[in-house]
Amino acid sequence: MDDAAQVFLKSKIMDNIHKYFYLIAFTAYMRQAAELARSAVSDEDKAKNSLTGGKTAIPGDQLKVNKTFVTFMEEHAVLRGMVEAGKGKLQWERDIPAAALANLESLAATDFKANLGKIIHDIYQTAHTMFSDMPQGDHKKRAKYRFASKTLMRILPNNLKAEVEGLIEKKSITLDLYEILGQCTLGPGTH
8 A cells, every 4th residue: 555545544544533432422422411311300200101120211202401412522621632632643553662673773783784684584573473463364464564664664774775765756666675675685776
């Protein structure tokens, strides 16, 4: 999935989470309104509308909601704050554990080309651990592959990183693990 598609999908997901949050808040509002309606019923109406289990069934045409949902949300302003604070905090990708990142950065800093095999092995080992909760299949394979590509880009030495980013920007190569590896192993000026 390219970055534009990710931005669009993230926006849609955030909209749905926003709507779902308000549905949960509305449920809390209705539960509170139901409790207020139950307690406001006179003893005479309770006796007239009682069920066998001791509960009262108030006919729908007699139910009255004392306050609007807007009023409920104003009384619980912290809920609106939670919605606003949570917007945009959808984490699209998983964070690499700090110890694994430090190990990879150390390997890359000492001798990147000599350690490249170990670096790739460690990236995939980390990915295997990070995505162990996902079921086997294409989604897991793509997630691990994308993680490997982005992690390799993250730890590239500055001279290689600048060259690879330039080639990606010019669309000579893509953010693909094998293309990045090819550029790292074949050397500068191969594209």
